[in-house]
Amino acid sequence: MDIILVTTIIASLFLVIGAAEPFAARIRLPYSVILAILGILIGTGATFFLRTELTDALNPVAEAILDLPIRSNAFLYVFLPTLLFQATLGMNLRRMLDDWVPILVLAVVAVVVATVSVGYALSWASTLPLAACLLIGAIVSTTDPSAVVSIFRSISAPRRLARIIEGESLLNDAAAIALFGLFMGFVMFGIPDPGFGDALARFPILIAGGALTGWLAARVAVWVMALFSRHDLAQLSISVALPYLAYIVAEQSVGASGVIAVVVAGLTLNLTAPGRLPPQSWTNLRELWDILAHWAGALIFVLAALLIPSLLEEVRLEDFLLVGVVIVAAIVARTAILFGLMPILTALKLSPNVERPYRVAILWGGLRGAVTLALALAVTESVRVPDGIQRVVGILATGFTLFTLLVQGTTLRWVIGRIGLDRLSPIDEALSRQVVAVALQTVREDVARTTENYELNRDTVRSEAKRFGERLDLAVTKAEESADILDRDRIALGLIALAGHERDTILARMRDRTISARMAEVVLSDADRLIEGARTQGRSGYQRAARRSIAYSRAFRASVMLHGRFGVSGPLARMTADRFEQLLSQRLILRDLGTFIDGRIRRIHGRRVAELLHDLLARRIEAHETALEGLRLQYPGYAEELERRFIRRTALRMEEREYVAMREDGLIGSEVYTALIQELATRRVAAERRPRLDVAVRRAAFVAQFPLFADLDDGAIKRLARSLTTRHVDAGEVILRKESVAKRVFFIATGAVELESAGQIWRLGRGEMFGQMAILTSKARRADVRAIAPTTLLVLDEDRFRRLLQRSQALRKAVRISAEKRGMDPAGLVPDD
Known part of the structure; x- marks a missing residue:
């Protein structure tokens, strides 16, 4: 084929792609639907021109279009890795991990249910072997991620709901293609009635092998990219190679799922690269992949649609009945997931509540596209698949795809309008009126100053001011009509705005490089939780999300256990350093939010709401200071190191x-x-480069460095180290309770504690002790003691403590000072020197 002609056709397709997007926006149809229609028209036109004698001059062009090297391998090995990889880079992975249960259940279960439903329905309605019917079910069970995501963006769906559906749409591609590979093997090897259990038994092997391949490939790629930190183009080139090599190695060498390998490689890069690459390099990488995915997504739709006329050439009357069976079975399967499984997940508190209108939109928005056609094409190309099965698979997959694109796709906006998802809620409508009134008032003031500075014609100014005043009066009247918004709704809206401004501030700090890209991802996730919490549960949801942002995770507690029981300090050191940096970063952000409350929120929601938001913000700042103070007491020098790093x-x-x-x-x-x-x-x-944090606690070495034991000789220190026992407590855990019997003294190896008695609070950090006063006075404890950070304590029983007190002058001095701080007379408590 003439390379000049092929290049001309490809370049012309890019012109079609460029014109399709604004055209789709103008006629309010999904972009993918327009691309598919254009591809069908181009393919049908080329076939018509080639078969009629009226346009012989166009035959070379028509032949070149129909003879383009469009094969299933081109879709699966070139376009699909690009789309999957870019989708994973665009995910907020840390937020998606919060919802991994509903995402995984919906992705895997939805594919299995759709495959079984379509497969057994076709087996009942046709003479095809069960393996071929299940193969068709796997082909049509995958939805188009870009179409689903665009739907939710157009209707402003809640972020968490959109994130779950986006993750499900991405991962069900992987699950469907993995099942496709299984049933394709059964069909090619002539196994007419495979056991579905046998197929599912091989499924985890495909998943695990692909996941391991993708993870290893991404880790190697990040390591190499970090070596080239000053060469942006080299980093971009490595990122382009990563998904294709991961896909090929998984498919051809490991025998696992290449799709899973690409998804895991992208997720691993998304999670690890921001902390290893310069911020601008990470930004450039994501922008490059956005462009590549846009081109790949558009081309795959157009090129796949070019094949539709040829795939439907041998259609028969009975095939329409089978297409109808596929359509009904697929819709029933998706209905069972949305209206059966999702409410169960919500009842089990594994998924957010998905309101009925949103489920209807998801159901009708389950468009199929290029992936379905590519898999069908792979079947029609295989010489090991019987001709009869090839024909039916091609027709049924193509017919079902056309139904979703031309029927569901073109009526989707009408359905969204009918169920009311294209309209603002009453609260948002009332808020928008108030926002317009406040904005116009500000604009009038600014325009008045501008016209005065430029000394414009007074008659013109008065004329325009009158027109603007009429619009302002109308806006104020509408705002007064909406003044009946409940206070709790105003508070929720104010909190949403406050969290949104917090998010914008984080992005600005990241652009200024005062916050690292890796840490920005963490605090952005916290800001998103604040927005979602305020949107769904108001003040209580916002406060719950705020507490979670400074809480210790399960992974952190696991690292404490590893450190305490097995001496493995690496994970704890990394997570503690991350927590230090996170708290310092959030502290900088929180200090700037008060100005936003006074400058913007007060004007829209009033003084009372603004004062309440100030109170909530003050509580957040206090909680952050407490958490940060706990770390400062635990590692006093490290906080200073991070602050110096921030200043630099x-x-x-x-x-x-x-x-x-x-x-x-x-x-x-x-x-x-x-x-x-x-x-x-x-x-x-x-x-x-972040300074290294050493969290290792070696009892003997620690005792030797403890100021309280400075005057002990080496032998006494060794004996004391053997006498001490170690105890690890989590933040918030009560160590000692008031009125409990005194039996032990506690020395703080790492961490910090808080003592509360009679309304007074003392905080103690590394190197200090508590519990000694109750033993020396022989009275019940007068204070509750609670850990304010993950804390490692060295514990000494009463008898050994009294003997130690006799030998250590430094310890006696510390006890006296502690007694004087609490207003007690040390005489009689401590032996004389």
């Missing part, structure tokens, strides 16, 4: 701004500017 990064950002301003003002040329920026980049790499 801020100074470098300001220095970069000065160089940019000097270049724009013409004070320095491009050569000098480039040299300065390169030298600054070298210093920035050093400033980005």
Whole structure:
């Protein structure tokens, strides 16, 4: 085939892609539907031109279009990895992990139910072997992720719901293609009636092998990319190679699912790369993949649609009945998932409540597309699949895809309108009126100042002011009509706005590089939880999300256990350093939110709501300070190291701004500017490096460094270390309760505790002790003691403590000081020196 002609056709397809998007927006149809229609028209036109004698001059072009090297391998090995990989890079993985149960259940169960439903329905309605029927079920069970995501963006669905459906749409591609590979093997090897249990038994092997391959490939890629931290183009090139190599190795060498390998590789890169790559490199990488995925997604739809006329050439009357069976079975299966399984997950508190209108939109929005056609094409190309099965698979898959695109796709907006998802809720409608009134008032004030500064014609100014005043009066009247919003709704809306501003501030700090990209992902996830909590449960949801942002995770507690019981300190050191950086980053953000409350929220929602938000913000700041103080007491020098790092990064950002301003003002040329920026980049790499945190506690070494035991000789220190026992407690755990019997003294190895008695609070950190006063006074304890950070305690029983007190002058001095702080007379409690 002439390369010039092929290049011309491909370039023309890009013109079609470029024109299709604005056209789809203009006529309000899904972009994928328009691409499919254009592809069908192009394929049908080329076939018509080739078979009629009226347009012989166009025969070379028609032949070139119909003879394009469109094979299933091109879809599966070129386009599909691109789409899957980009989708994983665009995910908020940390938030998606919060909902991994409903995502995984919906993805796997939905595919299995659809495959079984369609397969057995076809087996009942046709003479096809069960293996072929299940193969068709696997082909048509995967939805198009881009179509589903665009639906939810168009109707402004709740973020958590959209995230669950996006994850389900992505992963069900992987599950469906894995099942396709299983049943394709049964059909090619002539196994007419496979045991479905046998197929499912092989399913985990495909998943596990693909996941391991993708994880290893991504880890190697990130390691190599980190070595090339100063070469952006090299990093981009490695990222382009990653999904294709992971797919090929999994499919051809491991015998596992290439789709799973690509998904896991993308998720691993998404999770690890922001902390290993410079922020701008990560941004450039995601922008590159956005473009590649846009082109791949559009081309796969157009090229797959070109094949539809040829796939339907041998259609028969009875095939329409079978297409109807597939349509009914697939819709019934998806209905069972949405209206049967999802309410059960909600009742078990594994999934958010999905309201009925949203479930209807998901049901009718289950469009199929290029992946379905590509899998059907793979069947029609295989010489080991009988001709009769090839024909039926091609026709049924194509007919079902056309139904979803031309019937469901074209009526989707009408359905959304009928169920009311295209309209604002009463609260949002009332809020929008108030926002318009406040905005117009601000605009009038700004316009008045502008016209005064420019000394415009007074008659013109008065005329325009009158027109603007009429619009403002109308807006105020509508706002007054909506003044009956309940206070709890105003508070929820104010909290949503506050959390949204917090999110914007985090992004601005990330762009300024005062917050690392990796840490920005963490605090952005916390901000998203605040928004969703306020949207779904108001003030209580916001407060619950705020408490969760500073709570210790299960992984952190597991790392504490590993450190305490087995001496494995690596995970705890990493997570503690992450927590330090997270709390410091959030502290910077929270300090700026009060201005937003006074400047914006007060004008829309009033003084009472603003005061309440100030109170909630003050509580959040206090909780953060308590958590941060616990870490400071635990590792007093490390907080200072991180603060110095923040100051250095801020100074470098300001220095970069000065160089940019000097270049724009013409004070320095491009050569000098480039040299300065390169030298600054070298210093920035050093400033980005986080200091290492040592959390290891070695009892003997710790005792030797303990100020209270400074005057003990080596032999006494060794004996004391053997006498001490270790206890690990989580943050928030009560160590001692008031009025309990005194039997032990506690020395803080790492962590921090809080003592509360008679309304007074004392906080103790590493190297301090508690519990000694109750023993010395022989009275019940007067204070509750609670850990405010994961804490490691060294515990000494009463008898050994009294003997130690006799030998250690430093310990006696510490006890006296502690007694004086609490207003007690140390005389008689401590032996004389």
